[in-house]
Amino acid sequence: MKLKINFLFILSVLFVGTLGLASCAADYDTDFTSKELEVPHSSQRMIAFNKEGGEQQIVVETNVALEDWKAESNAEWLTVTKNPDGKGVTVKAPAYDGFKAREAKVTISHGERASYEIKVSQMGYESVLRIPEQNPFFNREGTFYSLLESKVTSIDVPVETNLHLDHIIVPDTVSFVRLDTTKTVKENGIVKLHFDMDANTTAETRYCTVRLKSSDNWDASIEYVIEQSAKGYKVRPIYPMETKEAAVEMVDLGRTYRVPFQRSTADGNYEIIIPEEAKSWLSSPKKYISGAEVDFTATLNSTDNARSCDVVCKPSNSSAQPFTIHVTQQPFQDIVPTGVNDVNVTPGKGQFTVTWKAPDEVNYEKVIVRAKSNMPGVPESVKEVAANETSCVLNDVFNFAGDYTITVTTQGLRGKNTHDPATATAQANEWSESVEIPLTAAMVSANSMQPGHEIGAAVDGNKTTYFQTKSNGNTSDPRPHIDITLNEGINGTFYLGFDEYKVSSNDRNPKRANIYASSDVITAATPVSTQTNYRSANAVSEPLAYTKTNGATITHIRFEPTQRKNGSNINNGGGSSYWYLAELHLYVYHDEAWKKEQLGL
CATH class of the missing domain: 2.60.40.10 (Immunoglobulins)
Known part of the structure; x- marks a missing residue:
């Protein structure tokens, strides 16, 4: 009986609750459906337009009201419109006349709940920037190049391009190439760039790398290399x-x-x-x-x-x-050769150093250089050099002869001379010369000789052998000396020099000497002609004073050292006073007075 009462009570409660719910629904309406927005993966891929433009759709799946979600572009050129049915977005791109591809982004979002970004790109015109492969231009794996002769001083570079070529960059470190914008022209899609350059007068090839770029498309650029060959090629x-x-x-x-x-x-x-x-x-x-x-x-x-x-x-x-x-x-062309220019003359001691500049095209076999004085009786100095030479030294020119006219003449293979020889004027410094008289063993003798180093070693032409006086002589002996007997007499001025015997310390090569000169055999009564010190350079000793014959014809000469390089004096023939040398030389010295006499002036 009790179980039955409980069941009836439960039914009563449920009935009352149902009535209560029914009375609430009559007052208001509540929607518990979720609001969602989604762009399918197939519509999230990049949108690509060609240069002509157009429109494309982005699918949007949503139950959000049209006014409650957004579709936006971050670029002015790209138009984004929500479709009226709320099921998609129309993306429009106009025609594009640029060269570099442009990009944008479409954002579709519903507050913070959903947001999608779709990339958009539009291709422009294909950039054309190249130099035709025709004389003298080559394409070397994408780098354009031309090899020019040294004498070329300008070049017009044809550039095929549909870009505005507004950045032509010549390196600041290159001074021999210059762009002349006043001579740059554009015709039928070809831009002709005019470059001026200096002729290459050196023996080295030189280079200039020019970069061509356009603000229309910075990614489109090329390099053009000018290689200017060394002179002569x-x-x-x-x-x-x-x-x-x-x-x-x-x-x-x-x-x-x-x-x-x-x-x-x-x-x-x-x-x-x-x-x-x-x-x-x-x-x-x-x-x-x-x-x-x-x-x-x-x-x-x-x-x-x-x-x-x-x-x-x-x-x-x-x-x-x-x-x-x-x-x-081609066969030989017997033409009149081109002359040289820029002749420069540097006077020296009895000589001229002559330089000149060769023409760009050397079409001669040799160059003839002459120096002629206006003074009667003075011989002309002449030298011939090969066509590739641009300098020479003219000897035997004299200060007393005054100004010389120096003429540089080019000559062809068959003897034709240029019509335009180059000239200059100069006066030489005073002339002199030293003429060596060869000495032989038969012409020399000595009053003191160390065994194994006899007098013949002083005139054998071998600097590794040497002459030495006795190292065990007596102090009562006279100073050691070398006598020279000439086969033919000399007059004027002469001097004796010698090659030193090389030593590291206690140098016993002569430092000072008496020079005797006579037309007869030299004896104790013969006076000293010259006392001279010797200067040493590179193991060669030369006297500071020369000996004059004073009109006499000299056949006998004595070389008598009085001091050694170690500073000790040579007073006698004692062993401690010995000296040595490697090679003895006799020179006759001629000056301008002698030359004038020889020329009869």
């Missing part, structure tokens, strides 16, 4: 890739030619094959080359006939095809 660019043939023409003069060529990287190295019959006049320093330049040296063609040959450049890649260079050298 000829340059002959060739482009054999299509026809596998090319031609190089050479002048008649002997020259070295640099031949840069268009090549294929697949070719590998090249073997340069010159025909046997042409090797007498044409050569190349390398039989194998790994780069894109072959050098040739041709000798002078002194004949009246042109000569030619076919040089084969054989690739190391056996599947690649070789190419042929047809080399032709």
Whole structure:
């Protein structure tokens, strides 16, 4: 009975609760559905537009009201619009006339609950920036290059581009190349850049790397290398890739030619094959080359006939095809040679040092340099030098002769002289000369000799042997000396010098000496002609005073040292007073007074 009562009570409670709930629902409506926004993975991928622009859709799955979520772009050029049905976003890009790709970002978000970023890019026009591969330009693995002769002083560089070429950078460290913007022109998509440069007068090749860039697209840039060859080289660019043939023409003069060529990287190295019959006049320093330049040296063609040959450049890649260079050298051109310029004369002691500047094209065989005085009876000084020389020394010119006219004349192979010899005027410093009279063993004797080092060692022409006086002589003996008897007499001025016997300490080479000169045998009664000290340089001793014959014809000379280099005096023939030397020399000295007398002036 009790269980039944409890069950009825529970039913009553449930009924009352149901009535209460029903009365609440009648007062208001509550929505407990979750608000969500999602961009599917397939719509999160980057959106790419071409340069023409267009529109694309981004799918949005959401139950959020249209006004409660956002779709935004971070770039002015990109338009983002929510679709009216709330199920997507329309992204629009206009046509683009730029060159560098541009990027933007679309953000779709619902407060802090959901946010999606989709990247957008638009391609522009393809940037064109290149230099055509035509004479004298080459493409070396993306770097554009030209090899120019030393005398080239300007070049117009054609640049194919659809960009505004507003950054042309010549390094500050290069002074020989200059861009002239006033001569730069643009025609039919080609920009011609005009560069001025200094001629290369040196023996070294020099380089300049120019960078070409545009603010239209900073990523598009190229490098152009100007290589200006050293003076004296000829340059002959060739482009054999299509026809596998090319031609190089050479002048008649002997020259070295640099031949840069268009090549294929697949070719590998090249073997340069010159025909046997042409090797007498044409050569190349390398039989194998790994780069894109072959050098040739041709000798002078002194004949009246042109000569030619076919040089084969054989690739190391056996599947690649070789190419042929047809080399032709013109016959001898008997033209009037070009003269030199900028003659400079430096006077010296009885000589002129003459320098000049050769023309860019040396078309002569030799240079003749003359120095002529206006004084009657003075001989002309003449020297001939090879065509590649730009200086020489003229000897036998004299101060007493006054001003000389120095003439530098170029001469061709068959004797034609330039019509424009270069001249200068100068006066020489005072002339003098020393003429050695060879001494032989038969002409010399000594009153004191150490065994093994006799007098013959002083005139044997060998500096490793030496003459020495006795090391065990008596103090009662006279000073040791060397007597010279000449085969032919001398007059004027003379002097005795000697090569020293090298020692490290206690130097016993002579430092001071008496010089005797006579037309007869020298005796104790013969007076001293000259007392002189000797100066030493590089183991050679020369006197500070010369001996004059005073009109006499001298046949006998005595060399009598009175002091050694160690400072000790030589007073007699005692053993402690011995001295030595390696080689004795006799010189006749001529000055301008002597020369005038010889010329009868």
